[in-house]
Amino acid sequence: MMRHILLISAMVLLSACGDKPQSMGGVKSDVAPYQGVDNKFAAPGWKAGDKTSWEQALKARTQNTQNEYTRTATK
């Protein structure tokens, strides 16, 4: 009987010595941009979820909006 009391007392007392894990939750996972958005602002010309079409659309957009040499005779 005494043994059980000592054992339970030790468990209760030593429980304070336990250290709760302090690890961070970490960065939440992010969804790849080629998965698209569920709103009306998405640009047309590519299919959400299709990485290749997203990449090609972005490359075409880069050329069309940022390279004026493609709009002139001088290349």
Next chain:
Amino acid sequence: MARMKFVCDAERCIECNGCVTACKNEHEVPWGVNRRRVVTLNDGIPGEKSISVACMHCSDAPCMAVCPVNCFYRTDEGVVLHDKDVCIGCGYCSYACPFGAPQFPSSGTFGVRGKMDKCTFCAGGPEANGSQAEFEKYGRNRLAEGKLPACAEQCSTKALLAGDGDVVADIFRNRVVQRGKGAEVWGWGTAYGSKQAGQPPVGAKS
């Protein structure tokens, strides 16, 4: 696709601050926070040059290295983003960044400093793409909308280029050949490493 990069053409930038305005408007960035700004070198002296500066999404980002809570992450596109739910606003990243990109709002959870805010390459953050939560914390996610960063897309002189590193490097290279000067790409050596400037990471398809 190679990784996303910014190029600022100092020969073309006219210090109009249109990129700064576009960024603030697109993401509804609060007072006191400038994710992008225009810096003029040798201001007032003939031959002065202006450059548009923001987070360059470095290949070996010093902010990621010094963050004590590891709130930064890099996307497959090479965009350096961070999780505001993890950030403690310590400011180490601000000291480490060679471009002065990390910004701290004057009102926030942690005293007067708040959680860090910076350019996201218009790629949002670790919330659902295009969601209200993502917009409120990180701004618009234009990449997920199939668009490029607002600052570069609206640049009137096309001094600021943003997009696939190979494509923007090719556009810039063509310009330099055409005009015969201004080959210096400000910040590329610091951000992407002089030896690998313009080169895709190992294993990336181009």
